[in-house]
Amino acid sequence: MAQIYSLANQKGGVGKTTTAMNLATALAAIKKHVLVVDADPQGNMSTGLGCLRKNRAPGTYEFLAGASGAECIQATHIPLLDLMPTNEELAGAEIELVSIQGREIKLKEALATISDKYDFIFIDCPPSLGLLTLNALVASHFVLIPMQCEFYSLEGLSHLLRSLERIQGQLNPDLAVGGIILTMYDRRNKLSHRVLTEIREHFPKVIFETVIPRNVRVSEAPSFGKPVLLYDIGCSGSRAYMDLARELLSRGAPE
Amino acid sequence: MAQIYSLANQKGGVGKTTTAMNLATALAAIKKHVLVVDADPQGNMSTGLGCLRKNRAPGTYEFLAGASGAECIQATHIPLLDLMPTNEELAGAEIELVSIQGREIKLKEALATISDKYDFIFIDCPPSLGLLTLNALVASHFVLIPMQCEFYSLEGLSHLLRSLERIQGQLNPDLAVGGIILTMYDRRNKLSHRVLTEIREHFPKVIFETVIPRNVRVSEAPSFGKPVLLYDIGCSGSRAYMDLARELLSRGAPE
């Protein structure tokens, strides 16, 4: 039975895709069977793992519409890491789902048919709290919240936590907040430090100890279709993501 | 008759809000009457212009539902710059609009009732191509595309331009691409330079000459409820936004 994690935050550009990809890669490296589901019509996860545009269907859109896991999942060049890719078609699902019975549980039902094949499943969400993100959260045991050390990110956090409480109350009582992950931290920058201190003060139990630094190697990796862990294992970004994976494992064991 | 600009890009965190706010402020400083419409449920534009959470209704949500401009628009502490604020309620509009007749032209119709009061209207869009962004694009004469100098941003551009062509073909033949604006440029970083060169090569007529540098003063300004132009007029971010406003005016005169 896989542990299912969503990477969610309606604020854009905070590191959801980058974090999901590198956590998944780090866990596959220690022999866990991992699936990443690209639930963002932008398809950045699929690009970052080297899946060409022409090889993305069937993927998440078809899976939501009832196609099997075997048809929609493909291997990546990373052993033990599988990908469910997506393309822009998925954007249509947000509108098509609106008038369907049980629209929030489509992904949960579909993932139940494949969850025993994996130890971990990571779902990369788009920057919104629409039906795709909602499906991901209803299907998940944990939600991970990547956050930039910026003011707008801080502002959006309280709205996100309120939305999660509503989802826990009405649609998925098992959903737990797996943690807040600070990304693109720049120690030379006062604002970064202020946001870090503020979050540590207000959410001491929820924030991960590991902070991901801003590191240009992380942003170079996607153009080579590789996670930074494979592109440059020795850089500060990679070391931080390995620490984060270790911390996730030490927290993650369900009670 | 106002010139209406949308700031759109489905990629998150590329500088849509920051660019809309500072262009609007620069134009108000040279005595243009300007309105910014916050069409992103995150409400970052409203925050960045110092509008408190409790003072955001009626705003964009009510305006789309038929309330008057007078009710939904408020002055800011910047002379000649007005704001139509928003809060999370607006997220509901995306779902409510789906089943309404003429769902794509609601904002266009509403803005027509107030457009003669302004020289410029800027609409800040959420990081998606859903019904809120669609409404903004159908209501606009120009679309401005802020883009980070990063690989995922480059990737999303071709999808965005294809979507704009479809909108020009079916819903708004008057919509012109006002330009691509490169943001958060870091001259020490090879990737930034590669993306800049690539865009200048592929879209020579569309890209703005002015490039906005990464500048920490820009990201500090929102926590004071001010655009960077007011927070620190002398910093590199402010100077670049003033250059951009001048370039917009020299380009902007409709043929």
Ligand SMILES: Nc1ncnc2c1ncn2[C@@H]1O[C@H](COP(=O)(O)OP(=O)(O)OP(=O)(O)O)[C@@H](O)[C@H]1O
């Ligand atoms: N630690 C880091 N250091 C430097 N750049 C980073 C880092 N993490 C992410 N980036 C870059 O920042 C940008 C935003 O990251 P990413 O795309 O992962 O965020 P996201 O939250 O998934 O965005 P969206 O909201 O559009 O889905 C990307 O171009 C990425 O390469």
Ligand SMILES: Nc1ncnc2c1ncn2[C@@H]1O[C@H](COP(=O)(O)OP(=O)(O)OP(=O)(O)O)[C@@H](O)[C@H]1O
């Ligand atoms: N030139 C700059 N230098 C440094 N930081 C910047 C710059 N421009 C924007 N930022 C910061 O980067 C983050 C992203 O910018 P912004 O929120 O304007 O992007 P956006 O495209 O509106 O995001 P979203 O997709 O979430 O709406 C913000 O925290 C902002 O303060």
Ligand SMILES: [Mg+2]
């Ligand atoms: Mg992403």
Ligand SMILES: [Mg+2]
């Ligand atoms: Mg924004």
